[in-house]
Amino acid sequence: MAIYFEEAKSVEAVNARLACSDPRFQQLMEALVRHLHAFVKETEPTMDEWFDAIQFLTWAGQICDEKRQEWILLSDVLGVSMLVDAINNRRPGRATENTVLGPFHVSNAPRRSMGDNICLDGKGEPCFVSGRVTDESGQPLAGVTLDVWQTNGDGFYDVQQPDAQPQFNMRGLFETGADGAYSFWTTLPLPYSIPDDGPVGLLLRKSGRHPMRPAHIHFIAEKAGYERLVTHIFVRGGAYLESDAVFGVKEELIGDFVREGESWRCHFDLCLKPKHG
Amino acid sequence: MAIYFEEAKSVEAVNARLACSDPRFQQLMEALVRHLHAFVKETEPTMDEWFDAIQFLTWAGQICDEKRQEWILLSDVLGVSMLVDAINNRRPGRATENTVLGPFHVSNAPRRSMGDNICLDGKGEPCFVSGRVTDESGQPLAGVTLDVWQTNGDGFYDVQQPDAQPQFNMRGLFETGADGAYSFWTTLPLPYSIPDDGPVGLLLRKSGRHPMRPAHIHFIAEKAGYERLVTHIFVRGGAYLESDAVFGVKEELIGDFVREGESWRCHFDLCLKPKHG
Numbered sequence: 348m349a350i351y352f353e354e355a356k357s358v359e360a361v362n363a364r365l366a367c368s369d370p371r372f373q374q375l376m377e378a379l380v381r382h383l384h385a386f387v388k389e390t391e392p393t394m395d396e397w398f399d400a401i402q403f404l405t406w407a408g409q410i411c412d413e414k415r416q417e418w419i420l421l422s423d424v425l426g427v428s429m430l431v432d433a434i435n436n437r438r439p440g441r442a443t444e445n446t447v448l449g450p451f452h453v454s455n456a457p458r459r460s461m462g463d464n465i466c467l468d469g470k471g472e473p474c475f476v477s478g479r480v481t482d483e484s485g486q487p488l489a490g491v492t493l494d495v496w497q498t499n500g501d502g503f504y505d506v507q508q509p510d511a512q513p514q515f516n517m518r519g520l521f522e523t524g525a526d527g528a529y530s531f532w533t534t535l536p537l538p539y540s541i542p543d544d545g546p547v548g549l550l551l552r553k554s555g556r557h558p559m560r561p562a563h564i565h566f567i568a569e570k571a572g573y574e575r576l577v578t579h580i581f582v583r584g585g586a587y588l589e590s591d592a593v594f595g596v597k598e599e600l601i602g603d604f605v606r607e608g609e610s611w612r613c614h615f616d617l618c619l620k621p622k623h624g
Numbered sequence: 625m626a627i628y629f630e631e632a633k634s635v636e637a638v639n640a641r642l643a644c645s646d647p648r649f650q651q652l653m654e655a656l657v658r659h660l661h662a663f664v665k666e667t668e669p670t671m672d673e674w675f676d677a678i679q680f681l682t683w684a685g686q687i688c689d690e691k692r693q694e695w696i697l698l699s700d701v702l703g704v705s706m707l708v709d710a711i712n713n714r715r716p717g718r719a720t721e722n723t724v725l726g727p728f729h730v731s732n733a734p735r736r737s738m739g740d741n742i743c744l745d746g747k748g749e750p751c752f753v754s755g756r757v758t759d760e761s762g763q764p765l766a767g768v769t770l771d772v773w774q775t776n777g778d779g780f781y782d783v784q785q786p787d788a789q790p791q792f793n794m795r796g797l798f799e800t801g802a803d804g805a806y807s808f809w810t811t812l813p814l815p816y817s818i819p820d821d822g823p824v825g826l827l828l829r830k831s832g833r834h835p836m837r838p839a840h841i842h843f844i845a846e847k848a849g850y851e852r853l854v855t856h857i858f859v860r861g862g863a864y865l866e867s868d869a870v871f872g873v874k875e876e877l878i879g880d881f882v883r884e885g886e887s888w889r890c891h892f893d894l895c896l897k898p899k900h901g
Contacts (some may be wrong), residue, residue, distance in 0.1 A: 350866050350875075351866075351871075351873050352703065352706050352710075352712065352872075352874070353710075354707065354710035354714075355852050357703050357706070357707045357710070358703075360703060360871055361702060361703035361871065363643065364831070364833050365833070365868065366798055366832030366833070366834055367830060367831050368830075369830065372830055372831070373831075374667065375669070376831055377666055377704075378663055378666050378667045379663060380661035380702060380703065382659045382660070382662055382666075383663075383702060383704060384703065385659055386655055386656060386659035386660075386709070387704060387707050387708060388711075388823070389655050389714075390651065390652055390655050391711050392652070392708055392711075393712060393713055394709075396652070397699070397704075397705075397708045401693070401695045401696055401699065404684070404685065404695050405684075405685045405688050405694075405695050406683070406685065407681070407682075407685055407692070408681065408682045408683065408684055408685010408686045409685045409686060409688065411682050411685070411686065411864075416678070416682070416705070417682075418678045418681050418682050420677055421900070422674070422678065424640060425636050425656075425657060425660060425667070426637060426638035426657065426661065427660060427664060427674075427676075429634070430631065430634045430661055430664050431669055431671065431674045432665060432671075433629075433630075433631035433634070433666070434631065434665075434668050434669075435668075435670060435671050437631075438691055464662040473648055475815065477650070497840050510677065523863075540795060541698050544759065552646060553639070553645075553646065554642050554643065554644050554649070555642065555643030555644055555645065556641050556642070556643070565688070567687055580745070581685070587753070589627050589628075590641065594628075594629040594638065595629075596628050596629070596636055598627075598628060601833065
């Protein structure tokens, strides 16, 4: 090949330089350069469009801090987070499907007892959520850690409102007993907007898309020997189910939330897949 | 198609949402999603690899400031800058080829007279650079603004060392007269490293690549009615010509730098292409 860069051989010019000691990194870089150059060759961006992209990408990093992760949001709204999640969690059997983790999980939520209320600010409509965690044969699973979180009655996670919400509001860790059952009080989840005052919001507006997510409760279910389940329960009949800004909805993750007097009830079973099973 | 996201129909799921008012933006977004998902589907990144990428991309924005533009560097080392430049500046005729602008151009360099010295710090080996700016028929072009910049004798641009170099060291704006000739004193350019203490440096190390650029002098030549020429003169026989970290070298941009006594000389003609010519 030619010694120097040529438009027609741009991929070869770059990839001929790669000498990664890690063969997986070499594979990722070769594919990145190939797909990136294919995108540029197809779209033929002007110099101004290229510089707009540089500024957009720079902004996406600069708006990040301990509480804000714009790059996860960008991955989410482009469907990349759901795609990577799908690739890593193919569950053709009975096991509950994964969906996106999202940027608002915290790893140190307090341990709670079954039946506890995770709502610490008294906002929203009370809702009792219960179900059973089983394996694919329907046997109850004991010792499953359930990590639960959601927005409060105003539609924000505690970490988005550190001054207005009690710490760990709407969060809790539960552990199943021999019956595999779980239950807790929370509030009826509401649709909310992902942060849209940054580059992701600009991209959504320019794309004619809204920033809303349908109402949901986040779950992580973990037990040694089983695949980690990262999922949501969505509210059947709620707004935005078919246009979730981050593409997180799956049919089987939609639960029935039923009004009973002053409160709501949702029963939703979770099913874990054995590792390498 | 399905209402909700599926791995096999991920591109369709995302692009079905696009309703951009700007058709060009729609085209760019559709292609971006298609190529990005193709990359993910081919490489099947793990969740850890995805998160490493998120952190890398975040870092690339966070290290940027008024003096540091890591995203341009990243575009440079992936060959994207040269590819976009090539697409926008196809010059099959006699006109001088473009190469990358780089992140160190400043727009307000001082005007100087032909024969002036742009070296203000006395470092490096003196070098006299001269040539003629013509059109493709060889006719000299008057009224061409030449914007010239390079590193100093220590291998840094003035903006990288605001405390150690005089402002506008190694920079100047020249305007050609009726003979199209230009000339100035500078110093022999030296190879230098692009900034490699950030994510781009990490990427280069993991790729088994060095961060060096071969010695060069930057030029922008502008005249109304002609395509803007953004280019370098490289030093024939210099190190790294065949492994420029940003892929900027083209055979015809390599000039002869000849020692004469205590100094060096380089004669290099520039040829401009009429707009839409």
